Amino acid sequence: MDVYTAISQRSSIRAYQSSDVEEDKLKKILEAARLAPSASNRQDWKFIIVKAKETKRKLAEASFGQSFIGEAPVVIVACGTEPKAIMACGQPAYTVDVSIAFSFMILLAYELGLGTCWIGAFKEDEIKKILKIPKEIRVVAMTPLGYPNQPTLPKSRKALDQIVCFEKYE
Numbered sequence: 001m002d003v004y005t006a007i008s009q010r011s012s013i014r015a016y017q018s019s020d021v022e023e024d025k026l027k028k029i030l031e032a033a034r035l036a037p038s039a040s041n042r043q044d045w046k047f048i049i050v051k052a053k054e055t056k057r058k059l060a061e062a063s064f065g066q067s068f069i070g071e072a073p074v075v076i077v078a079c080g081t082e083p084k085a086i087m088a089c090g091q092p093a094y095t096v097d098v099s100i101a102f103s104f105m106i107l108l109a110y111e112l113g114l115g116t117c118w119i120g121a122f123k124e125d126e127i128k129k130i131l132k133i134p135k136e137i138r139v140v141a142m143t144p145l146g147y148p149n150q151p152t153l154p155k156s157r158k159a160l161d162q163i164v165c166f167e168k169y170e
């Protein structure tokens with residue numbers, strides 16, 4: 001599958017089959033994160049793989065009850081490990097870096113026939129408690145991972161001319 005096909009065809013998956021994710025596929029997805037670019041190539045990230053049923057249930061609960069998170073065979077929790085690192089542009093590096101790595105994972109998962117759903121609605125303190133994540137580490141995103149139990153949905157997006165301008169901000 002070429003990259004554009006994955007970008008244009010994937011959609012968020014909120015219903016999962018119970019069948020396991022093969023270990024070689026999971027490893028490939030994690031490898032996509034490992035190979036992602038990061039500011040100064042610092043790679044200040046950690047990806048926690050959760051398969052334990054009760055832990056997944058707790059993660060779903062800490063995500064405002066989004067129960068489909070707990071129904072997937074795997075949940076990946078993405079953390080920034082150096083949240084104090086600020087880029088020259090003034091932005092913290094960890095949100096950007098972890099998001100790029102997560103995007104790579106999501107696209108590769110789609111190529112492998114697996115569904116994901118970026119989860120940003122969670123109570124970070126609770127997630128940290130559940131997974132014993134140290135105080136200084138930040139949780140950036142989570143995704144369930146598994147075989148979809150729903151069709152891919154059509155995209156609703158702004159038109160290009162609404163989001164692109166030329167030579168100056170308009």
Ligand SMILES: Cc1cc2nc3c(=O)[nH]c(=O)nc-3n(C[C@H](O)[C@H](O)[C@H](O)COP(=O)(O)O)c2cc1C
Pocket residue numbers: 010011012013014066117118119120121122153155
């Ligand atoms: C930063 C971010 C946070 C999101 N948080 C959630 C979430 O907590 N729960 C959820 O169901 N979807 C969440 N989504 C998925 C978006 O709703 C979804 O990507 C968007 O509606 C576009 O649909 P598509 O992914 O199917 O193309 C999130 C997406 C992003 C990028």
